[in-house]
Amino acid sequence: MKPVKVGLLGLGTVGTGVVRIVEGHQHDLMNKSGSPIEIAQILVKDKSKARNISVSEDKLTENAWDIIENPDIDVVVEVMGGIEQTKELMLAALERGKHIVTANKDLMALHGPEILQKAADQGCDVMYEASVAGGIPIIRTLIEGFSSDRITKIMGIVNGTTNYILTKMSQEGAAYDDVLKEAQQLGYAESDPTSDVEGFDAARKMTILGTLGFHANIALSDVTVRGISKVTKEDIAYGKKLGYEVKLLGIAERQDEHISISVQPTMVKQSHPLAAVNGVFNAVYVYGEAVGETMFYGPGAGEMPTATSVVADLVAVVRNSNLGVNGRRGFMPYKEKKLKTDEQIAFKNFILLHVEDKAGVLAKITQVFAEHEVSLESVLQHPNQANPLAEIIIITHDANQASMNKVLKQFESMPVVHAIKSVYRVEG
Numbered sequence: 001m002k003p004v005k006v007g008l009l010g011l012g013t014v015g016t017g018v019v020r021i022v023e024g025h026q027h028d029l030m031n032k033s034g035s036p037i038e039i040a041q042i043l044v045k046d047k048s049k050a051r052n053i054s055v056s057e058d059k060l061t062e063n064a065w066d067i068i069e070n071p072d073i074d075v076v077v078e079v080m081g082g083i084e085q086t087k088e089l090m091l092a093a094l095e096r097g098k099h100i101v102t103a104n105k106d107l108m109a110l111h112g113p114e115i116l117q118k119a120a121d122q123g124c125d126v127m128y129e130a131s132v133a134g135g136i137p138i139i140r141t142l143i144e145g146f147s148s149d150r151i152t153k154i155m156g157i158v159n160g161t162t163n164y165i166l167t168k169m170s171q172e173g174a175a176y177d178d179v180l181k182e183a184q185q186l187g188y189a190e191s192d193p194t195s196d197v198e199g200f201d202a203a204r205k206m207t208i209l210g211t212l213g214f215h216a217n218i219a220l221s222d223v224t225v226r227g228i229s230k231v232t233k234e235d236i237a238y239g240k241k242l243g244y245e246v247k248l249l250g251i252a253e254r255q256d257e258h259i260s261i262s263v264q265p266t267m268v269k270q271s272h273p274l275a276a277v278n279g280v281f282n283a284v285y286v287y288g289e290a291v292g293e294t295m296f297y298g299p300g301a302g303e304m305p306t307a308t309s310v311v312a313d314l315v316a317v318v319r320n321s322n323l324g325v326n327g328r329r330g331f332m333p334y335k336e337k338k339l340k341t342d343e344q345i346a347f348k349n350f351i352l353l354h355v356e357d358k359a360g361v362l363a364k365i366t367q368v369f370a371e372h373e374v375s376l377e378s379v380l381q382h383p384n385q386a387n388p389l390a391e392i393i394i395i396t397h398d399a400n401q402a403s404m405n406k407v408l409k410q411f412e413s414m415p416v417v418h419a420i421k422s423v424y425r426v427e428g
């Protein structure tokens with residue numbers, strides 16, 4: 001039987017796992033896909049680099065075009081990362097009729113529509129299961145498992161680094177800077193952690209999930225992003241007292257045909273399954289009109305979990321080839337994108353204020369909420385031992401963002417309000 005030939009772009013963490021699975025599971029993969037799968041060529045930056053897997057020297061190349069222009073290569077598996085140069089290579093591979101499997105969320109979040117359109121034009125497959133939540137098969141689940149349903153909400157813990165930091169802060173009462181430093185020493189956070197801690201990595205993943213869930217082309221710029229670098233151990237402690245855990249949640253919501261999408265640190269009720277997702281684990285909660293609540297949990301990164309998703313895509317491509325259906329049922333958004341306005345986006349809020357500790361202040365504060373028609377679920381006040389100010393914690397009922405912005409603006413100009421210490425979305 002003629003093997004399907006794979007050109008692997010990248011032999012780092014994920015690429016190494018891909019080689020291990022393809023070589024180690026040959027018999028199973030052949031039976032599942034219908035053909036033997038052979039990794040014929042591998043792109044690396046530096047051929048002389050020491051590797052923790054042995055591959056035949058003559059398969060390695062430092063020139064991507066050796067693979068893209070090789071007529072024997074049927075499928076390009078892209079696990080090298082990068083955006084603009086990688087996009088050029090992907091479009092060139094599709095132009096030559098090669099199918100693509102990629103783990104690259106940056107590429108798919110920024111250029112997904114163009115790449116998917118090219119694939120459709122060429123009758124090729126593009127699969128990207130590993131690009132969101134590494135080892136969790138969430139993309140296939142959204143495309144196929146939920147094809148009968150109408151999804152109204154997707155909430156994801158889709159960045160392991162930030163979940164590790166927030167979990168440590170919660171479990172040990174530690175400060176953000178200390179935990180970040182420790183995460184960097186352990187290799188859970190990059191030396192430049194900006195993309196993770198400021199929420200940009202999660203935003204890219206939510207762009208992909210939102211597009212899949214709501215069948216409209218969500219752009220990265222549609223995602224409102226706030227990271228975790230300003231989350232304090234005090235916020236976490238107050239949250240816990242009130243029954244919440246702080247999690248960096250990506251939230252994509254649809255009401256009628258209007259969509260909102262955001263990434264932000266969120267107070268999640270401890271009884272909600274997302275509150276129990278700890279450490280570097282990922283989870284995606286999906287609410288469908290027919291199915292109700294579902295949640296998918298697992299490793300969001302790492303050599304073998306991520307490679308599992310990549311090779312599953314490879315099996316799907318080979319199976320499609322054997323059935324002669326490549327490119328026939330690729331995912332294509334078919335709905336017009338309509339984003340919610342601030343008047344339409346509504347959720348519960350947690351607000352921590354430092355106010356003057358004297359009679360009548362609480363009444364003034366609650367009056368501001370009433371003026372802007374924001375109703376309150378609970379108000380807690382207690383003196384702060386460290387200074388003469390009182391702390392007030394307010395949890396609102398669902399309030400639209402436009403009204404909340406007006407409330408906060410008014411607080412900024414009130415002499416009795418010394419500081420708006422923190423504001424969080426509340427879920428669960």
Ligand SMILES: NC(=O)c1ccc[n+]([C@@H]2O[C@H](COP(=O)([O-])OP(=O)(O)OC[C@H]3O[C@@H](n4cnc5c(N)ncnc54)[C@H](OP(=O)(O)O)[C@@H]3O)[C@@H](O)[C@H]2O)c1
Nearest residue numbers: 010011012013014044045046079080081103104301302306
């Ligand atoms: N790591 C994870 O757990 C994970 C999870 C989900 C998704 N992903 C995605 O998977 C992709 C790969 O991640 P990774 O962690 O495996 O990266 P990595 O360990 O840094 O490996 C990258 C590989 O690509 C090669 N490479 C990079 N740029 C190249 C270039 N311009 N020309 C030739 N070769 C090049 C490198 O060659 P050398 O070996 O010679 O340096 C290396 O083998 C990224 O898009 C990432 O976002 C990773």
